[in-house]
Amino acid sequence: MTGPAHGPDAQAMAPAGPSPSRGADGRATRTAAVIVPDWPLVAARDRHERELEAARSAGEGTGRDARAAAPLVLLDRHRVAHADPSARRAGVEIGMRRRSAQALCPDATVLQTDRENESALFELVAASVDTVAAGVDVLRPGILLLGARGPARHAGGEEALAERIVDAVAELTGWDCSVGIADGPFAALLAARTGRIVRPGRSAEYLAPHPIAALRHAPVGPGWGHRDRAAPGAREKRLDLAETVDLLQRLGIASLGDLAALPATAVADRFGPDIALLHLLSQGREPAPPAMHRPELPLVVETVLETPLERTDQAAFVARPLAEELQEMLVRRGLICTRLRILARTEDGAEMERTWRHDGALSVADVVDRIRWQCDGWVTSARLGTTRTGAITRISLHPLQLMPAGEGAPGLWGSAGEASQRASRAFARAQGLAGEHAVLVPVATGGRLLAEEISLVPWRSEKPPRHEGPWPGSLPRPVPATVLRRPAPIELHDAAGRPVVVTARGLLSAVPVRLRIPAETAEVLAHGALAGMRELAVTAHGAPTVLDERWWSGAGHRAARLQLALALPGEGRASREGRRDLADGADGASELSRGEGALAVLALSQEGAWRLEGIYD
Numbered sequence: 001m002t003g004p005a006h007g008p009d010a011q012a013m014a015p016a017g018p019s020p021s022r023g024a025d026g027r028a029t030r031t032a033a034v035i036v037p038d039w040p041l042v043a044a045r046d047r048h049e050r051e052l053e054a055a056r057s058a059g060e061g062t063g064r065d066a067r068a069a070a071p072l073v074l075l076d077r078h079r080v081a082h083a084d085p086s087a088r089r090a091g092v093e094i095g096m097r098r099r100s101a102q103a104l105c106p107d108a109t110v111l112q113t114d115r116e117n118e119s120a121l122f123e124l125v126a127a128s129v130d131t132v133a134a135g136v137d138v139l140r141p142g143i144l145l146l147g148a149r150g151p152a153r154h155a156g157g158e159e160a161l162a163e164r165i166v167d168a169v170a171e172l173t174g175w176d177c178s179v180g181i182a183d184g185p186f187a188a189l190l191a192a193r194t195g196r197i198v199r200p201g202r203s204a205e206y207l208a209p210h211p212i213a214a215l216r217h218a219p220v221g222p223g224w225g226h227r228d229r230a231a232p233g234a235r236e237k238r239l240d241l242a243e244t245v246d247l248l249q250r251l252g253i254a255s256l257g258d259l260a261a262l263p264a265t266a267v268a269d270r271f272g273p274d275i276a277l278l279h280l281l282s283q284g285r286e287p288a289p290p291a292m293h294r295p296e297l298p299l300v301v302e303t304v305l306e307t308p309l310e311r312t313d314q315a316a317f318v319a320r321p322l323a324e325e326l327q328e329m330l331v332r333r334g335l336i337c338t339r340l341r342i343l344a345r346t347e348d349g350a351e352m353e354r355t356w357r358h359d360g361a362l363s364v365a366d367v368v369d370r371i372r373w374q375c376d377g378w379v380t381s382a383r384l385g386t387t388r389t390g391a392i393t394r395i396s397l398h399p400l401q402l403m404p405a406g407e408g409a410p411g412l413w414g415s416a417g418e419a420s421q422r423a424s425r426a427f428a429r430a431q432g433l434a435g436e437h438a439v440l441v442p443v444a445t446g447g448r449l450l451a452e453e454i455s456l457v458p459w460r461s462e463k464p465p466r467h468e469g470p471w472p473g474s475l476p477r478p479v480p481a482t483v484l485r486r487p488a489p490i491e492l493h494d495a496a497g498r499p500v501v502v503t504a505r506g507l508l509s510a511v512p513v514r515l516r517i518p519a520e521t522a523e524v525l526a527h528g529a530l531a532g533m534r535e536l537a538v539t540a541h542g543a544p545t546v547l548d549e550r551w552w553s554g555a556g557h558r559a560a561r562l563q564l565a566l567a568l569p570g571e572g573r574a575s576r577e578g579r580r581d582l583a584d585g586a587d588g589a590s591e592l593s594r595g596e597g598a599l600a601v602l603a604l605s606q607e608g609a610w611r612l613e614g615i616y617d
Contacts, residue, residue: 028184028203028286032148032158033192034129034165036122036177039142040082043118044074044111071108073101081113116373118142123377126354128172132164137339137355139219143189148181158197182206185219186281193217203284208257212248215256215278216241244275256282299333301326301397308347308391315375316368318395323367326397336361339401342374347390352378355400371395448474448547449604450483450614475545475561480602480614482528487604487611488521492538502560502605506546512538515566515601521612529599529615533569539598540565544605560605561613565598 036042071086080101083092090105098110118141129144130136133151136144148158155161162179169177180191182198187207191198198206207214218241253259259267260283268276280287301322309315330337340362343353354377356370378392427439440456446467447453453474492500494510501509516535517525525531542563550556600616 028187028284030148030152030181030183030200031185031188032133032146032151032161032165032179032181033185033188034125034144034146034169034177034179035189035192036125036142036169036175037193038082038084039122040074040113040118041072041084042175043121043141044082044114045072046121047114047117048072048109048111071105073105073108073110074113075110076113115141116369116376119369119373120376120380123354123374124173124381125169125175125177126377127381128169129165131172132168133161135355139185143219145185145188145219152181162195162197184281184284184286186217186286187284189217189219190214204260205284207282207284208255208260210256212253212255212259213245215245215248215282218278218281220274220277220281244278248275260284299326299329299399299402301329302394303396304394305392308393309375309379309395310391311379315372315379318375319368319371320364322371322395322397323364326367326399327364330399330402335399335402337399337402338362339399340367340370341398341400342371343396343398344375344378344392345394347393350390367397371397447471448549450475450479450602451485451487453479454483472548475602478616480600481617482615484524484612484614487613488524489518490521490603490610490612491516491518492603492610500610501608502544502546502562506544506560508541508544508562512541512564514538515564515603525612530601536566536568536599538564539567557606562603562605564601564603566601568599 071090071092072084073080073087073092074082075098078098080092080094080096080098083094083101087101087105087108090108092101092105092108102108102110122138122141126136126138126144129146132155133146136146139145148161152158152161155164158181162181165179166177169175178192178195180188180193180196180198182188182191182196183200183203187198187203190207190210196206220241248259253262259279262279264276264279267279277287303318303322305318307314309318326337338361339355341353341355343351345351354374356374362370375392375395382390430438440458442454443457444453444466445455448471492512493514493516494500495513496510497514498510500512503509514535515538517530517533522532522534525533530536544560544562547559547561548556549559601612602614602616604611604613
């Protein structure tokens with residue numbers, strides 16, 4: 001049984017106390033990785049032993065029994081994909097042809113790889129880990145990832161959590177597993193291969209001495225060529241990890257530390273986004289989860305089975321209609337799914353669920369495979385007596401992680417920069433936590449008033465149409481740097497202390513001398529250029545601009561806009577002779593903003609009352 005490492009080296013890596021959720025760089029989640037070593041061989045041997053048991057039950061000869069413990073070799077496309085230690089000691093190597101492998105190890109049991117059996121049988125491991133920590137994600141058959149912060153607190157520490165996971169898998173399945181805990185999935189995966197616990201904030205230091213060949217274990221999704229697997233086809237336009245490692249080695253990059261020391265921009269420009277992701281992982285960091293999008297109404301696809309599902313071959317007939325219905329629902333909303341929860345209910349009322357995540361959008365075929373594998377795993381678990389559940393009577397799909405379909409497609413001229421991607425992930429996470437309206441962005445819509453020219457809409461939502469002008473009476477450029485969404489009340493007075501108004505002819509009733517800020521407006525301006533000010537002297541003003549909106553209808557109203565220059569406290573009181581009437585609004589704005597100790601503002605007169613609309617820099 002492989003568990004957490006002990007000894008001097010392990011003690012240096014052990015956490016000193018409760019683990020935080022993120023590493024020192026703030027970009028890596030505290031993650032636990034669970035690995036069943038050589039899982040394809042474990043699954044193939046289990047299938048082979050069950051076939052031998054079935055043959056014995058059928059009364060067939062026992063001549064095949066001796067081969068159950070023989071060396072095991074798995075083939076993929078007529079070449080060796082996996083070989084157990086006994087076969088490797090005999091000289092069998094990955095990539096070797098079948099005839100050569102059998103010549104070196106004549107006693108070996110040679111089987112074909114069975115991806116569906118590996119995925120279905122791995123459900124037993126996932127269910128075992130789920131008894132210790134909820135929220136388990138299957139990265140791929142043989143590897144599980146889960147957040148370590150909450151489960152570690154519940155278990156009494158990270159070492160206790162690792163031990164409980166190892167014990168649960170061994171007790172419920174009979175298989176050995178290895179657990180690693182670190183900041184970020186990559187460091188956790190490498191730590192799991194030796195059963196280590198890396199201190200919080202030390203992932204980059206832990207990864208640095210690893211050889212560059214360790215990138216073969218990077219958690220970069222099924223679209224890449226993984227260890228002991230064939231590279232993807234050319235049509236997928238994704239790099240193969242083996243070729244990537246070979247390229248970096250030929251360039252003299254011997255370790256993960258060498259790769260992490262390269263400038264991020266240079267790596268992205270020279271090698272593209274795929275190797276840029278590996279560069280990020282080698283630094284002990286991780287990309288944020290795919291952009292979250294939470295619809296107002298939950299998306300659920302469900303089916304009730306007339307005939308309870310008791311055999312694995314029945315799952316294939318159920319999976320396709322469910323996957324197509326989910327795909328149609330997502331297409332109508334312009335979304336793609338990257339994380340899917342499959343939930344099943346049995347005839348005795350029990351519920352089972354499992355979450356699958358994917359590198360990129362889940363296609364119909366991907367969803368069909370996962371439903372079939374999952375149902376196969378549940379049925380196999382019930383048949384082997386691991387779980388006591390009845391036949392499955394209802395299956396439902398719950399998309400947990402969605403994003404707009406356009407974000408799943410590569411850019412025509414390359415992807416956005418790292419800073420833009422980081423901001424997008426932060427916005428998406430905020431929306432996922434607090435709702436669609438948690439992140440609002442400004443969009444130009446057009447209008448006479450400054451507050452109408454710009455509208456705030458939820459990030460990633462459809463932009464409202466722009467209302468093209470002309471807009472008679474709209475403010476010429478430059479516009480104020482600060483615009484109040486709701487113009488705040490102010491008061492304008494002349495030299496005698498009387499209120500200044502705009503007459504029916506569009507003229508000022510008197511020359512404004514003082515601007516007073518009421519208490520309610522002072523609270524609104526508490527953090528702006530007018531913070532703490534209640535009364536200021538008017539040093540200059542422009543000519544009022546009359547706004548007649550919908551004058552031909554009963555719903556129309558009239559307003560006037562006025563630019564003012566104010567003397568800041570301590571700058572001396574402006575003399576009456578020093579005031580200047582500024583006739584032109586555009587020239588007036590630039591003239592008002594000129595000179596030291598003055599502040600230019602924009603006032604709006606509506607229904608005989610003045611309001612502050614904007615403040616110039």
